[in-house]
Amino acid sequence: MSGNTFGTLFAVTNFGESHGPAIGCVIDGCPPGMALSEADIQPDLERRRPGTSRYVTQRNEPDTVQILSGVYEGRTTGTPIALLIANTNQRSKDYGAIAQQFRPGHADYTYWKKYGLRDPRGGGRSSARLTAPMVAAGAVAKKWLAQQYGTRLRGCMTQLGEIEIPFEGWEHVPNNPFFAPMADVSPLQTYMEALRKSGDSCGARLRVTATGVPVGLGEPLFDKLDADIAYAMMGINAVKGVEIGAGFACVAQRGSTHGDAITPAGFASNNAGGVLGGISTGQDIEVSLAIKPTSSILIARPSVDVDNRPVQVITAGRHDPCVGLRATPIAEAMLALVLIDHALRLRAQCGDRGGDNTARA
Amino acid sequence: MSGNTFGTLFAVTNFGESHGPAIGCVIDGCPPGMALSEADIQPDLERRRPGTSRYVTQRNEPDTVQILSGVYEGRTTGTPIALLIANTNQRSKDYGAIAQQFRPGHADYTYWKKYGLRDPRGGGRSSARLTAPMVAAGAVAKKWLAQQYGTRLRGCMTQLGEIEIPFEGWEHVPNNPFFAPMADVSPLQTYMEALRKSGDSCGARLRVTATGVPVGLGEPLFDKLDADIAYAMMGINAVKGVEIGAGFACVAQRGSTHGDAITPAGFASNNAGGVLGGISTGQDIEVSLAIKPTSSILIARPSVDVDNRPVQVITAGRHDPCVGLRATPIAEAMLALVLIDHALRLRAQCGDRGGDNTARA
Amino acid sequence: MSGNTFGTLFAVTNFGESHGPAIGCVIDGCPPGMALSEADIQPDLERRRPGTSRYVTQRNEPDTVQILSGVYEGRTTGTPIALLIANTNQRSKDYGAIAQQFRPGHADYTYWKKYGLRDPRGGGRSSARLTAPMVAAGAVAKKWLAQQYGTRLRGCMTQLGEIEIPFEGWEHVPNNPFFAPMADVSPLQTYMEALRKSGDSCGARLRVTATGVPVGLGEPLFDKLDADIAYAMMGINAVKGVEIGAGFACVAQRGSTHGDAITPAGFASNNAGGVLGGISTGQDIEVSLAIKPTSSILIARPSVDVDNRPVQVITAGRHDPCVGLRATPIAEAMLALVLIDHALRLRAQCGDRGGDNTARA
């Protein structure tokens, strides 16, 4: 138990390093009887995959997922679903130079201090590559949630560096490499070109949302739905901030504004972001997250080596100048994993009709 | 397992309702041999206690803690420490009127929908009163952390409604009822008086920090230190946003700025907020959180009753117009609980000298 | 997390010491809406209570349980149910003499070595008194199981020291202080009188069974129903052996005998003890356990003190000459706790109709 398992009832155990033979995960607790094949999972992996545009790392891997267990004749059996993704494009020589140095803003330093050794190849365990198995597990969760409740997960970029991105519509998101919800992404292209030339990196802000969420997900005190979402999102590499609903804007709101009025037809607004008292209201879940700039950049930065001697670190190799560009499918997946876990928890404590008092009466 | 236990190795199980006979918690996993008495815990409870200023709820309870177990002849024995706080000032009649209605922005609605019934007296389980046992447990954690590492937890308010509060020094925090780090709090007083007269409520922004944190706390993938902090903070009643270090400001930063330079004497800045790759760096842990305005206000709001008929809800009774005013000790306590849990986890996997590679060599 | 919480979804956290102010537990995860009051719990506590016959410890305590939370207007709310039992009859002076010595066969030695200190009053945390909160929690579980499935838990003594006790019928069990399923218990009385005069203690063998158990409880690999039962039973003070169904007799059986034949009307025998592949079959759960003789006896035994000097230990004070005499309600309670936990787990993964494939089709 060193924090490599996510979830309590739909539990995903992640393993692997960036440049080892393979990465993957084991899903424990998936409901039985659901149709499942690699074809349900691969599309989301494609959305996260590196090498798909000039704005992301050129490490180009197929990221082909293989189901090793838990599915028989095309249906989940209720036993663990092991998913394997081979690492096929490891250029470890890129990393040799920095094995004895710590990149500013990178996990190099803390891994070394915690464990006394680290796998420096491609960031080892700290690589964002380890989000691929979560995207795969999230695809399984998404399928079940869609079948059970009609839940739909979506995400988009809302800010790239200093540029705020207007929301023009979800339909634009799949049409550009930024997951931007707008038609003309040329300002973002121009921005990224300049950034790449400068050898620097930038941050991003994402929005992720779930519609069709049943009432009643989330535990009152600690495993609040929003607390678990915050945990899930802050656990994504490079995330430094998480908001639910109105988020930090709530500080300057009045109670008479913030509290969403309720009418017989439903809620009149969604400052709550779909969660009250830690429990889902049935409204859309609305989450916002801040992703820091990549620490692996071409600009020299002051640091130390493992013997605490001063060095200037430049990170060559293939890196994303904005990790936020590939993070949208990851955030969707993590949200899906939180939701399915709480859906099973609700069912455990309150039965199939839990989360809908009206239906029960 | 309905989310009422916080932590894995230093595990705190919370129980109680606002107007039941008592609230409390059971701490499991406390290291043995530490001197402990109620006198170590009561001061932090006093800091959180209601009725201490005109700006907070006038429900005035002594919140006296009693240790029921786990301490023998003044020392922890390693067995569960049960802490009990009697409820002495329940005026349940205040709440009768709203037992069949849902306050906008309140957990009334979701509890009802999830469980099919709820304890409406004083908010029942959803009351912020349930943070008192966490403050008590946090005091135990703080004592151990201070003895073991010299860790110190501090918090303050950084914004009240629209008013940003300048940081003039930690020494001011205990001298005013706002936990404000400034000498002259008259603007805050004026603001709160006006708010109270209007019958409305407002939000707040808090900062909480830990100094003297060892390197190596936090797990790489999911139980990252910052992910667990986000989980802890978002789990506090009314919190809608959490930031670590630079937080949302990182979006517009460059990698060359955000990544904290390292020198042989230590880090040159702290955009990371003391966490890299989910593991503590040894720098101060820096957390910021947004607290929404109280939902229990004197202004009529549109809502529905349990039969989905439209009603206008006005919440009489004793309520905090800004729950953020009493949240600083809570946030400190939750941070302390995260830190002690990870300190024990580090010790488990890496031994006593874990988190200090230099010492190990 | 030092092992004071039992169960995953119906989780019971136990606290207290034999001679502290109180003992108790917190039940987390109880389904909402069940009628519950102290009157549902007290009868089982009476069955376990000391001082009820001349064959058990004369420490006479009412063991009155108080519900502190989780119940509103007579129904469970789904939030934690805290149960408190005050300690009213602590004669700590009895134990002073042995605070620096280790009773052979007692936890004195290991607590001291593990924690570096121990609460010696009445055995502190290692006292069998700490099973009282489990009996209380078990009563809650029993009620839910009975309502949901018609499950019934029963137990009896099958051997006292060397005396094998014939099974004449469940109806005899409540009529004697041995929980013996036979009409005439005079041989057991004679045996116990002689034992008490000798100052010695003896072991016992118990049987505990559950009828009306649904098919499908238990996880395939590790949290097998029988594995969790073994864990629960071996965790009861003084238990040294556990059997399911045929138990150790299976060693000399043939597969053609052991494997219970199945007919359209059901199973033809129950060597399995109601569990196949770790999952309940719907037959009765059959468990047998061995309870060792009490270590606190009036006969001098060689031991050492805390400075490793040889001593002769005689344990005065009030002790059960056969702890097995009061263990039947405890074993029933622990079995009930295992069953409810797995019932909720089944519901989580497979839905309300899980565990009944026929009904699902």
Add this chain to the structure above:
Amino acid sequence: MSGNTFGTLFAVTNFGESHGPAIGCVIDGCPPGMALSEADIQPDLERRRPGTSRYVTQRNEPDTVQILSGVYEGRTTGTPIALLIANTNQRSKDYGAIAQQFRPGHADYTYWKKYGLRDPRGGGRSSARLTAPMVAAGAVAKKWLAQQYGTRLRGCMTQLGEIEIPFEGWEHVPNNPFFAPMADVSPLQTYMEALRKSGDSCGARLRVTATGVPVGLGEPLFDKLDADIAYAMMGINAVKGVEIGAGFACVAQRGSTHGDAITPAGFASNNAGGVLGGISTGQDIEVSLAIKPTSSILIARPSVDVDNRPVQVITAGRHDPCVGLRATPIAEAMLALVLIDHALRLRAQCGDRGGDNTARA
């Protein structure tokens, strides 16, 4: 969380089915810095491997383990260690006939009833083949325990069917296919030949022991060392009974006999089996377990099919006539996993010197 993860701090997540592409496990929480390669693991897998004598299943697989992650330059990094074992010899056609029938005494019935479907190929998830990854994980645990404390795990068969096996010495165990601790195993050979000809199967009794165990392992109340051992052993396929130390013999013992006398030089006997009050004493851990006869036999047995129609079941295919023959390395591995988990838990709560009060003073 469907019970496929074993352990809390040294947590092993198992996946796979008998006839899927691969089986394996993920070890989370292994201490960093330990030398580890496949060569440390393979020997124990060889001891468990099928096809090695005429008395076990002739399914002959190399069971070659591959380390996929968690090891860098020959040392554990503290991140998850994924172990993969390919399935190379699946003859699924053997099982087609019984996919719609339930073998008496087999998990066929309960899987079907619980999940509504099952993977019938080779027993699917219920196959004893799934113990191979546990043997692999156990080898990692054994290595760490040996280095840290000099702990040594050993096991042997003590009864085969009706034949009690005398203990002549550990040195004989590796020299025969029965793991029998005696020189001349011809009686066992004769017995097994006759059994095989009869088409039937038999049970076995095993003993497993650990020497060099530190004092202080185990939690007082629920996660007692012996309770966790009972859970681990009863979780092994086909186990129906578990004893610690004197086991069921304690029932007829007196307290004056059972309680092991203590001298300044140590304990004078070991009825406790190395555990008092749930905590290790430093003596050898002594465990005994009963393994039922294989349910897959060549003798026709009455059963039903999935439509509840009566059938006669004969199980062709390759099966062990006594699964106990290959269970010794499995029991050793499970014991090792319990011990390492508690060793890390002890270290977490009490620090490196926990479990040795003398050293601490």
